[in-house]
Amino acid sequence: MANFDQELDASGLNCPLPILRAKKTLNGMESGQVLRVIATDPGSVKDFEAFAKQTGNELVESGEENGKYTFLLKKK
Amino acid sequence: MSDEKKLAIIATKGSLDWAYPPFILASTAAALGYQTQIFFTFYGLELLKKDLSLQVTSLGNPAMPMPIPVPVIMQTIPGMQAMMTSMMKKKMKSKGVASIEELRDLSIEAEVKMVACQMTVDLFEFDTKDFIDGIEYGGAATFFEFAGESDVCLYI
Numbered sequence: 001m002a003n004f005d006q007e008l009d010a011s012g013l014n015c016p017l018p019i020l021r022a023k024k025t026l027n028g029m030e031s032g033q034v035l036r037v038i039a040t041d042p043g044s045v046k047d048f049e050a051f052a053k054q055t056g057n058e059l060v061e062s063g064e065e066n067g068k069y070t071f072l073l074k075k076k
Numbered sequence: 077m078s079d080e081k082k083l084a085i086i087a088t089k090g091s092l093d094w095a096y097p098p099f100i101l102a103s104t105a106a107a108l109g110y111q112t113q114i115f116f117t118f119y120g121l122e123l124l125k126k127d128l129s130l131q132v133t134s135l136g137n138p139a140m141p142m143p144i145p146v147p148v149i150m151q152t153i154p155g156m157q158a159m160m161t162s163m164m165k166k167k168m169k170s171k172g173v174a175s176i177e178e179l180r181d182l183s184i185e186a187e188v189k190m191v192a193c194q195m196t197v198d199l200f201e202f203d204t205k206d207f208i209d210g211i212e213y214g215g216a217a218t219f220f221e222f223a224g225e226s227d228v229c230l231y232i
Contacts, residue, residue, distance in 0.1 A: 014172040016104040020182050023107035041172070054108045 002061055002072055004036040005029065011040045011068065018044045019051050022073065026057060029075050034060065037071040044069055081105075084223035085114045085230045090122030092130035092161060092176070097232045098123070099179035105228075106186030113226075114183075115219045117193035120232075121200070124192055124207045128176055131161045184210065191218060 008025045010018035018039045025035055037048070045062065048071045052059035061072040083105040087098040098114055105112045116124050123130075134140040134151050143163070150156070168175070174182075184190075190211045197204065197213065204213070212218075223229050 012172045014174070016100050016107075016179075017172070017174050020103055020107055020186075051108065 003034065004072060005033040007036045007038070009038045010044070011038055013039070014041050015043050015047065019047055022048070022051070022071075023055075026073065026075050031075050033075050035073045035075065037073065039069045039071070040067065042069070044071075048073070081108075081110045081228070082222070082226040083110045083112045083228045083230070084219070084226040085112070085232060086219070087114050087116045087120035087123060087232050088118050089232065090119030090130065092132040092164060094232070095123050095128075095130050095176045096179070099176060099183055101230065102188045103179055103183045103186055106183065106188050110228075112183075112186075113189040113191065113222045115191045115193065115214075115223075117196050121192055121196055121202060121207075123176070123180070124190065124211060126206060126208055128180075130176060131157050132164045133157050134160060180208075184208075189222075 008021055010021050018041055022037050048059055056076040058074040060074050063070050085098050102112045102114055192211050192213050194213045194215055
């Protein structure tokens with residue numbers, strides 16, 4: 001598994017909270033650092049792709065494991 | 077600044093269900109880097125009250141999913157609206173849906189600008205002390221000053 005600098009567990013949260021929490025966490029991080037997000041909202045898969053595309057933070061990895069979705073976001 | 081996208085929303089409804097779209101979209105747009113403004117008018121002004129007592133009703137809303145079918149005449153019984161509101165809030169909590177208070181706080185934190193319609197405040201004789209701090213008061217021209225430059229403009 002790829003390395004990450006911070007982790008955010010957004011399990012159980014529904015739209016738009018995983019995105020809002022991720023954005024808030026990224027705000028406190030430095031450029032180039034990687035945030036790992038865990039979410040259970042199936043809509044978050046598309047949403048994190050869209051978030052990355054629009055904000056320029058790179059979605060390095062996106063995966064699913066036992067009903068949980070994980071995302072690695074590299075801060076712009 | 078000029079490459080920053082802009083979202084303008086008019087919020088006209090003051091029920092619990094209709095309170096969601098403006099705050100979900102505004103907070104998310106802000107997270108995506110949009111400069112965002114919401115203009116609250118008519119019943120939408122309820123969403124700016126310090127104490128939110130938003131209700132939901134199935135009356136006149138045949139699409140609302142009900143746990144058991146309730147005939148319309150029964151839905152008019154006193155206490156039904158309070159009961160439905162409480163059931164809806166419980167359901168939202170169990171599904172991890174944010175409360176309106178939380179989404180509003182997140183929107184404020186993300187610097188979403190909120191403008192209350194001065195005319196409606198006068199019309200309904202609202203006391204501005206009942207509204208949250210940090211909002212502006214203005215009219216249609218104030219709305220267009222921002223909306224005219226916006227990339228996305230929504231009437232909710």
